[in-house]
Amino acid sequence: MIKNYIKLAWRVLSRKKFFTFITLFGISFTLMVLMLITSYFQAEFGSKAPMKNQDELVILEYLTLQKVMYDTIAVVDTTFDSGVAVYDTTYDTKRTGRSISTSSFNEKLLQDHFRDLESIKASTIFNTGIRHDVFVNNSKLQIAINHCDAPFWDIFNFQFIEGRPFDASEVTQQAQVAVIAQKLAKSYFGKDKNVLGKFITVDARQYKVIGVVKDPTSSPDPIIVDMFLPYTNAEESYRDPYFGNYSMALLSDGNVEKTKKEAISASHDISLDLQDEYNELILKPVTYKELYAKALYYDEDPAKSLQFISWLLIGLLSLFILLPVLNLINLNVSRIMDRSSEIGVRKAFGATNSQILTQFVFENIVQTLIGGLIGFLLAFIAMYFINQSKSLGAVVLEMNVSFFLYSLLICLFFGILSGLLPALKMSKLQIVNALKTNQL
């Protein structure tokens, strides 16, 4: 029976070539886009090195200091009582303006106030990719350097191709050691495979390479750099008790909201010695996803940014799926209506409603799987060109098993939804009426 369904589905598809082309184009193009989107999100939010802990991360990215100014306004209300003026004065204090400074943190401020929160397993400070020039064979390379501490390697679990990370004592001793990314190893040392123990000169200082990490395939700032150095080697660009070049990642013990609250509460203990300049300190700890959403749509509340971006994405994706499905249902209704006489004959010779329903849904599944296969190949080709062109920065789109399963599920969803409704309608058709249409 199944073999017959496949045979018939194939014949139906090859008989109406233009219709088949339109349908397959719709399915494959939609699937290609969905596959690319799925792959993008998997690259960015999939649980893989070095972002395996991303769901437990709370990031202190920026500190905001502001001076809020108040104006007192006196309103004089004059009335006349028996020809004598009576003055009634009311005073109203209004928040009339503010000056704001937002920047990353002073390293010491982070160390002093946020290292010991109750709900965290670990914490790290880092700066996010300050650019430096290095020279190799008389040509200039601009590289991004992240100055970080030793726990950085526990929180962001990079895959080491060779060597090791720097440890706490090396950080304390200001050791001139470096962990470099695979791409820098290639561009700086060329084809030389053996880079451990070699030196890279940055700002007239020589750093010994002690480890090489695999290039990450997602885009968070602290991880897509070329070189990691102990933060004690960095010079604070300005000596300010609050602002500096550093951010902090807190590895929560599972309850990120609690960690966020603790961080905010800890920020209240920071005393502001600059009353004249600033009188309010604002800290907005964010999760990794909120950090991402905030970059796309800014709201003062990062949770609202994430909520907005999530709903926007769900809405757009639903629309993107819904439109071709409605179109497919429409095409399928007319295609199946065309075959009402066939339905009549099949039922006259003993086909039950469920057998008719199965046949048409099966045809649609076959059609959708073919569309899915074409979409899969198109996505594969598109991914190749996107990755080659580096148009998504460090993000590398790739095919993998779960990605294929998602795609297959999407295919089946399409097939069943677009075939079920018209098939259900037609399977209930009265035989006499179906035969009267006389299309055969």
Added chain:
Amino acid sequence: MIQLENVSKVYRTKTIETTALNEINLTISEGEFVSIMGPSGCGKSTLLNVIGLLDEPTEGKITVAGESVQNYNSKATSKFRNQKLGFIFQSFHLIPDLSVIDNVELPLLYRNVSAKERKELSAAALESVGLKNRMDHFPSQLSGGQKQRVAIARAIVGNPAILLADEPTGNLDSHMGNEVMDILLKLNQEQNTTIVMVTHDENMAKRTNRLLRLYDGSQVA
């Protein structure tokens, strides 16, 4: 084999009520070849559809092959049609996407018959109508007479007890019509298949065992 008691069929719309069959009483014995004649719109096809369980009567009792079938649910009706009845239509109703042999094996497809057996039985049915050499052709490659012979092969492949033919020669010229009629007569005589045939052609009707005449939904002869 077929028994109809006071069978009526009324089509109702909001404004009009049309009586297609009016209290038909009819008994057809096993092995009989009965033809039904009458002017257009007199209810011939409706009668055939009611006997073939393709349409439900408004009133009355129907017994086919010893079974009181009108209370069957949809699934049981499908099974009954598949095993006991075969249909031949005026406009052949072959499925254009299927080859000749795939069209013929259609009733067997709904009977859980193995693919090998389906092929053997279908080839035998096609041979009996003289079209074994055309089994891999598609309907569009056949003449009208050949299409109707394929339709007959499809109707008899499952060896049904009753064959219901709705103007099987209506779309054919007299030569091809006679060929189709010869096949039906042979089936009736050699296989003892009960056949009920609607026709407009007096000459064809004369070749059957019994002639029923309908007029305005009532049996007049």
